[in-house]
Amino acid sequence: MISREWTVNAALALALLAAAIAAEAAGQVFYITLATRIAILGLAATGLNLALGLGGLVSFGHAVFFGIGGYAAGILGSHAFSGDPMIFGLEGSNSMPLIWLVAALAAAVAGVVIGVISIRTSGVYFIMITLAFAQMLYYFAISWPAYGGEDGLSIFVRNAFPGMNTMKPLSFFLISFGALMAGIAILAVLRGSRFGSALDVVRQNEVRAAAVGINPFPVKLTAFVLSAMITAVAGALYADLNRFVSPSMMSWHMSGELIVLIILGGTGRLFGPMAGAALFVLIEHNLGELTERWQFFLGLILLVTVLFARGGVLGFLAGKVRHG
Amino acid sequence: MAEPVLQISNLVKSFGALRATDDVTIDLHPGEIHALIGPNGAGKSTLIHQICGTHAPNSGTIRFMGEDITHLGVAARARKGLGRTFQISSIAPEFSALRNVMLAVQARQGSSFRFFRPVRSDASLTGPAMTALERVGLAGRASLPVAELSHGERRQLEIAIALALGSRAFLLDEPMAGMGPEGSRALTSFLADLKQEAPILLVEHDMDAVFALADRISVLVYGKIIATGTVEEIRRDPAVRTAYLGDHD
């Protein structure tokens, strides 16, 4: 039997896909851009969801990985565009799959360094130390002159994907949507695997995990690094969407927003981040049209969600989480 | 006498000026239940913490199956076969009883870093887990979330988890606590069988159970072992009577 949650999940995914295709048919290009934003932010938050939702690691610095992915796209793309070699004489590249790989590997390296130090701590300390690392790299990016510093880096021509014209909004949407679905699928497989069980028990009860012979540290570190890698791929896509990358992708506001997406959608739910991203982008878009004070009302909406609607969108649509 | 399974020698642990564990030497032989008793605050918990690895001792050694494990972490000790139940039942509360036990099987197989195959349909996990549940008499409750199990059933589940880990020795921390007389009797007879499989270091307040089960008893007072011996020897030991049993007479 297909559960109610999966029905809702399928409906959400199809709705996003249908919205983009309908926008294409109606010639409303901007709505495809919005749908693409939803897919990409959804993917970034899906990455965070692996650490935060499944592993209980409240990372307040995930924007760093998002930014690393963005810079991978920006740096490789700009070198490919200008033809100048990079450090060590390496060539740039405008191929998205290669860029994603570089983004994920770079984020993995950063994730290991940050994770090894941060995961020794827990609770508020973990929240704060991930924030501190993010601030550290944020200030580095601002003052690092080679790639634009605070001014950021423009990507004049969107990077390429084999067999598709990425400059067409719908094509780029489909790539982003595919990446989102792949990300969610990865999470689904991980969650059901032995690793997923171990991560889940570590989240529920770290002492217990150790007593049954599961060492929490490597499990948490692996989850943190995988999570960073997924978020970095989303960052690369985001840079391509905006044709621009800047340190503000690494700011603590961005980290906060990623958490917001997860909570809005429903913590620990597979499609929660996507649902949260959709809601957030629509709120931002529509409130911004209504009033100059939109941030005030955004704050109110978030507050009400946290206080009174704890399950988020999926909690509302698909009921409470069930465990087996 | 055969080589002890667990051999703790001259263990010392201080918190500031307080010596919570004061030169403790204690061992556990195959096939026996060795009970550790002592008044509240005697340092039983601190000792258990050091044996299972959550606290590091200041000095002394812990040997398990002939190997020095003094500096190993909690998870590594568990994987070597040092099975432990908790004073306060602490199990993954959101999981079913079966999945709790499956985790122990998974840990025993050393395979927490497999990322693809779904666990639910993995017979190499579910099979041994069901066997362990059957042994403690919980097979019929396998699919219930832990939160819905009774207190006694959670105790049984803890033991099933220790069994599934393939433990070579059990550290049981007050397994009788909170059980009704019926449950206590059932658990007592279960433990009497269990010791044939692997010896048990039993920390327990229920003196009836201790005297019924234990082959040997050690008495811990203010961090020191003041006596070790058979049930009869301990009953007769004057030091024990003054320090501990005297309170109850």
Add this chain to the structure above:
Amino acid sequence: MKTILSAAALALSLGVSSTAMAAPVKIGMITTLSGGGAGLGVDTRDGFMLAIKRAGNEDVTVVIEDDAQKPEMAVQLADKMIQQENVDILTGIVWSNLLMAVQPGAVAQGKFYVSTNAAPAPLAGKGCSPLYFNAAYQNDNLHEAMGQYANEAHKKMFILAPNYPAGKDSLTGFKRYFKGEVVSEIYTKLGQTDYAAEIAQIRASGADGVFMFLPGGMGIAFMKQFAQSGVETPVMGPGFSFSQDVLPAIGDAALGVKNSGQWSHDLDNEANKTFVDAFKAEYNRLPSIYAMQGYDAAQMILSAAAKADVKDTDAFRAELLKADFQSPRGKFKFNTNQHPIQDIYVREVVKEGDTYTNKIVGTAFTDHGDAYAQDCKM
């Protein structure tokens, strides 16, 4: 906030006569209307809309949205304005980093961009575009002017700016014209609010002058702390730090400070009097340099729209290049890279009644262009 304003409706209320347009023109304004930097965006918008209102023509519509000073937000809004609102011209961005995010995409999609403030070096040099105009200046100009001015009375300068590209451009611009010795060159953290450590170094440096570029709240903090420190070294800086939006918050501490600007509200010309009086009447405060720049950007667009159809890109561009409007700053023409050639003045902060403001005390450059025009190949 999205505001769609038709100039005709406004003109009715103002009772201004309407001039005819060659064809309808739709302008998208992206500027900062929330958060700490909102003051600059509000002034830009108000100056811009003042010119639109005064023109009073129903063929001109302006869509205004808030970028919250976030580059991603600015890009998203630009996409929306181009793809959904079908605007012909984009304008309004205050910050260089936001402009760098928006400009390449906008001109690539064939839209005009008229900058009301931000003028990063790449867009004036190699990255220049036939569709990109700057109605304000080039970022380095005001710093260069202070470098030039410092030659008059200073031999040893202590210079500081925040550690980001505009900060580095600033000190580079200053040094381009300053002939004396730079005793110390300091980059502070962006957003830093305590300058005690830097002021202590100024005190110890033996410099006979301080040049600082610290926009917004950073400049306010620096000036207040500097005044309290007892250090007597004269301070100078570009006009941004002593603009009408921040002067009231600095107060007496700013009095006497020399700063550069391509405009001041006391400039003696007819267009300026009209502008300043109209702005005061409309908004009940003195206009800042950002307001003037917004006003001129709008005037420039209107002047071109009166003669050419914005859809006819070449014709419209030719009209923009003529800069056929009366700027409150006096002389104004475009360089080959479509950035201004104009006079840069030295101003001094004074108190007029209860109001802190600037008055012109000299001219640093006449008909000044920028250092990057030679790199611009169009």
Add this chain to the structure above:
Amino acid sequence: MTAALAIEQLLNGLQLGVMLFLMAAGLTLIFGVMGLINLAHGSLYMVGAFACAAVASLTGSFWLGLIASLAAAAAAGAIIEVLVIRRLYSRDHLDQVLATFALILIFSEGTRWVFGSFPLYLNIPSILQGAVSLPGGVQYPAYRLAVIAAGGLIALGLAALITRTRLGIRIRAGENDREMIGALGVDIRTLYTVVFALGAALAGLAGALVGALQSVQVGMGEPVLILAFVVIVIGGIGSIKGAFLAALLVGVVDTMGRFLLPHLLATVLPPSEAGTIGGSASSMLIYIMMAFILAFRPRGLFAA
């Protein structure tokens, strides 16, 4: 580099540290007693600064402004505690982070609604204008000296409050055992509101004191908030003593780093590059220090 300059920089570090302590004390108190992580603490700082600036410009008295800052921040704190924060004590840190993040948006935009988009004017009182001469030829701003003194007094006062008074006993009891003080018949709800308002008042006071030195504008609380978090994490969350020492440490390291790093680099690099690289290194310095300390002491220097 002269001794006078070094002393002056040390004082600057001290003054920054004292300001950070006022922020951090409230944060750490609120965390210690209620287990709450409050991102909106920076907003209370901003409320204090705006209240002080508004009242000072209305009445012409900085001192009335200071009182107003205490009152306004305490009131704002009490109001959000009753309306929002109180519902968060039983929640996990994730919900707390998010709800107080939402409060930041509301406070920032709300303040702009009331006071407009432009920075407000707030100057130091005339008797504290200018610099004073200290022994060793050091010239130092009188106001900053006063701030150091005030911060020191407040730290002492807070220590006395916690160790000597009935409220302090209850606060300490609350840190140790929440059920216990309930059992003793203390009204926990009121106690929590009072503690939160106290923390808020300290933040508001810091905002007002610093507002006179800096710029009173929307968003002024955020950089300070992050620094204050660094302070309490280094100090050990929940420890007032830890917060005090860590605040001084962060203040001095940050100031000295900004001052010394470019100088050190200038010995090996051209001045312009030394400035740039030194600048970025010093802006990362305290975060590096924090990572370093937590790598060795995961619960801070003085974990409660």
